[in-house]
Amino acid sequence: xxxxxxxxxxxxxxxxxxxxxxxxxxxxxxxxxxxxxxxxxxxxxxxxxxxxxxxxxxxxxxxxxxxxxxxxxxxxxxxxxxxxxxxxxxxxxxxxxxxxxxxxxxxxxxxxxxxxxxxxxxxxxxxxxxxxxxxxxxxxxxxxxxxxxxxxxxxxxxxxxxxxxxxxxxxxxxxxxxxxxxxxxxxxxxxxxxxxxxxxxxxxxxxxxxxxxxxxxxxxxxxxxxxxxxxxxxxxxxxxxxxxxxxxxxxxxxxxxxxxxxx
Amino acid sequence: xxxxxxxxxxxxxxxxxxxxxxxxxxxxxxxxxxxxxxxxxxxxxxxxxxxxxxxxxxxxxxxxxxxxxxxxxxxxxxxxxxxxxxxxxxxxxxxxxxxxxxxxxxxxxxxxxxxxxxxxxxxxxxxxxxxxxxxxxxxxxxxxxxxxxxxxxxxxxxxxxxxxxxxxxxxxxxxxxxxxxxxxxxxxxx
Numbered sequence: 009x010x011x012x013x014x015x016x017x018x019x020x021x022x023x024x025x026x027x028x029x030x031x032x033x034x035x036x037x038x039x040x041x042x043x044x045x046x047x048x049x050x051x052x053x054x055x056x057x058x059x060x061x062x063x064x065x066x067x068x069x070x071x072x073x074x075x076x077x078x079x080x081x082x083x084x085x086x087x088x089x090x091x092x093x094x095x096x097x098x099x100x101x102x103x104x105x106x107x108x109x110x111x112x113x114x115x116x117x118x119x120x121x122x123x124x125x126x127x128x129x130x131x132x133x134x135x136x137x138x139x140x141x142x143x144x145x146x147x148x149x150x151x152x153x154x155x156x157x158x159x160x161x162x163x164x165x166x167x168x169x170x171x172x173x174x175x176x177x178x179x180x181x182x183x184x185x186x187x188x189x190x191x192x193x194x195x196x197x198x199x200x201x202x203x204x205x206x207x208x209x210x211x212x213x214x215x216x217x218x219x220x221x222x223x224x225x226x227x228x229x230x231x232x233x234x235x236x237x238x239x240x241x242x243x244x245x246x247x248x249x250x251x252x253x254x255x256x257x258x259x260x261x262x263x264x265x266x267x268x269x270x271x
Numbered sequence: 272x273x274x275x276x277x278x279x280x281x282x283x284x285x286x287x288x289x290x291x292x293x294x295x296x297x298x299x300x301x302x303x304x305x306x307x308x309x310x311x312x313x314x315x316x317x318x319x320x321x322x323x324x325x326x327x328x329x330x331x332x333x334x335x336x337x338x339x340x341x342x343x344x345x346x347x348x349x350x351x352x353x354x355x356x357x358x359x360x361x362x363x364x365x366x367x368x369x370x371x372x373x374x375x376x377x378x379x380x381x382x383x384x385x386x387x388x389x390x391x392x393x394x395x396x397x398x399x400x401x402x403x404x405x406x407x408x409x410x411x412x413x414x415x416x417x418x419x420x421x422x423x424x425x426x427x428x429x430x431x432x433x434x435x436x437x438x439x440x441x442x443x444x445x446x447x448x449x450x451x452x453x454x455x456x457x458x459x460x461x
Contacts, residue, residue, distance in 0.1 A: 019431040023405065025412045053380050054438055058406040061384045062391055067293035071307045075314045076286060170409050173330040174287060221282055243287060 013044065022051050136197055136247065137229060137236050143194050143203070144214045144234065144249045153205050153212065154190035164191045168202045176202035176217040177244065179267030183259065185209050196247075206260070213250040213260055220245030226261060230254070237261040280321050284329040285314060291330060291408055292337045298403045299341040301392050305348075313340040331414040338400065338418055345396075352396060382441045390440035398433035405430055 013021075013034065020026050021034050038045050067075075147153050156167040161178040169175040171193050180188060189205040194216070201218040226239040235257040238247045248261050285292075292313065297306035313336050324332050345353045382390075391399060397419075404415045412430075416423045 015435065016427045016431045019434060020412070020427055023412070023430075025427075050379070050438075051434065054434055054441075055406060057380060057382060057441075058387060058391070058402070058437070059409075061382070061387045062407060063384070063388050064290075064407055065294045065297035065306070067289040067310065068303070068307065071293065071310060072289055074311060075289060078281070078311075078314055078318065166409055170411055173328050219283055219287055221279060 018047060018051055022048060022055060133227075133229075133238065136238075137231055139196050140214075140216060140236060140247045140249045141231060141234050143196060143216070144212070147192070147194075147203075147205075147214065148212055153192070155192040157190040159188045159190075161188065164188075164204070167191065168193065172200055172202055174202075174219045176204070177267075178204060179264055181206060181260065181263040181267055183208070183263050186260065186263075208250065208252050208256060208260055211250055211252040211256075213248065213252065213257075215264055216247040216249075217244055219243055226265060228258070228261075239265065241265075277318060277321050280324070281314075281318060284321075284324065285317050285333055288330045288333050291334060294407060295334055295337055295400070295403060296341050298391070298399060298407075299338070299396060300345065305344070309340050309344050310337060312344070313337040316340060328414065328417070331410070331417045334404070334408075334414075334418045335420070338420075379438060379441050386441060390437050393440060394433060394436055398429055398436060401426055401429045402433040402437065 017026065017030070017034075021031065024031070026034070034044075038048060156164055158164050161180050165175065165178040168178070168191050178191065185208060187207045189207055189212075191205065192203045193200055194203050195201070196216060197218070199218060201216050204215040204217070206213040206215065220240050221243070222240050224238075224240045226237050229236045229238075234249055234251055235254055236247065236249050237257070238245070240246070246264065248257075248264060250257055250260065252260065289310070292310050293306055296309040296313070297303065300306045300309060313333075316339075317333060317336050320336065342353055391402060394402065400419055401415055404410045404418060405412075410418075412423050412426045415426045415430075419426070421429070
C-alpha cells in the first residue's frame with residue numbers, strides 16, 4: 009500500500025512542482041485510486057475557479073502613464089530664449105561666431121557614434137544569428153524540439169509564462185501546411201527565451217521571442233543554408249529560423265508577425 | 272551612460288510587469304488608490320535598486336520590491352494587518368484534505384465572481400499573497416518564495432492552507448446565510 013499523501017503534496021502535484029519521480033508516481037496512482045482522483049479534481053476545480061473568476065487588477069491607465077513618465081529620459085535643457093545680439097557681451101558674440109564650426113564637430117561626433125553603433129549592432133545581429141541557428145540545429149539533431157508539446161496555444165502560453173520572466177505571444181498561424189508543435193525554453197543572447205516550434209511541410213520552423221526595446225522592420229538573412237528573419241515590435245524581439253524555401257519562409261515570417269499583431 | 276542604462280532597464284524590467292505589480296499591490300492593500308501609491312513608490316525604489324539586479328528573473332525581482340513596499344506601507348498605515356505572521360510548520364494540517372464528495376465540489380465550482388473575490392480578500396495576507404502569485408500570476412514556487420521571502424517549503428504549506436481556507440469560505444458562502452464576510456465588504460475595506 010502506498011503511503012498516504014498529504015494535502016501539501018497534492019497541491020504541489022496539481023501545480024506541477026513535485027520532482028519528476030513523485031509526479032509520475034502520483035499520476036500512476038490516480039489511475040487506480042478513485043478517492044485520490046476526486047481530491048485532485050476538487051483541487052484543480054478550485055484552482056480553475058479562481059483563475060477564471062477572481063479579479064485580475066490591471067494597472068490603471070493613469071498610473072501606467074505616470075510610471076512610464078518616470079522612465080522617460082529627462083527633458084533636455086530648455087533652449088535659450090532668443091535675444092538681440094547687442095544684448096550679449098563681445099566675448100559671447102565672438103564665441104557664437106565659432107558656432108558653425110562647433111556645430112559641425114558636433115554633427116561629426118554624432119555620425120561617428122551612430123556609425124559605430126550601427127557596425128556594433130550588425131556584428132551583434134550576426135552573432136545572435138549564429139546562436140539562433142545553433143539552437144535550431146541542436147533541437148533538430150537531438151529531436152528535442154519542444155518541452156511542451158501541444159497544438160493549443162492556450163496550453164503553451166501559460167507553460168512558457170510560468171518559466172520565463174515575460175509572457176511571450178503565442179500566435180496560431182492559419183497557413184496551409186503549417187502545424188503548431190509546441191514550445192520550449194532556450195538560452196540566447198545571455199537570457200532565457202521562448203521558442204515556438206512550427207512544422208511547415210517537412211521543415212521545422214523555430215520562432216524565438218524575448219523582451220527587447222525598440223521597433224525595427226523585418227530583416228531577412230541567409231546563413232549556411234538557413235534562412236533567418238528578425239524584427240522588434242511591441243517590446244518583443246523576434247528571431248525566426250528555418251530551412252524551408254525562401255518564399256515559404258517569408259510567408260511564415262509574415263504570418264507570425266501579423267498573428268502577433270492581433271494578440 | 273549609466274543613467275540611460277537605468278532608463279532602458281526600467282523600460283525592460285518594470286514597465287512590462289506593471290499589471291502584475293498593480294495586481295499584487297491591489298490584492299495586498301485591497302484598495303485602488305493605495306495600490307497606485309504603492310506601485311508608484313515601488314517604481315521609484317526599483318530605479319534606485321537597479322544596481323542590485325543581477326540580470327535574472329526580472330519579474331520576481333520587481334514583484335519582490337512591490338511586495339516589500341506594500342508591507343512597509345501597510346505597517347505604517349494599517350499595522351493590524353501585518354502582525355508578525357507565524358503559521359507554524361503544521362498549520363496546513365489543520366484543514367482536512369479536500370472533501371471528496373461531489374456536492375462540495377459543485378458548490379465550489381458554482382461560486383460566483385463576487386464570492387470568490389470576497390473569499391480571497393478575506394484571507395490573511397500571508398496566504399493571500401501566495402495564492403494571488405500562484406493562481407493569478409501563474410508563478411512557479413521558487414519565484415513565489417523569492418518574492419515573499421520565504422523558503423519553498425513554506426510556499427507549499429501556505430498555498431495548501433490558502434486553498435483549504437478558500438475552499439471552506441466558498442462552501443460557507445454557497446449556503447443561504449452570509450456571515451461576517453458579507454458585512455465587511457460593501458463599503459470596501461477602510
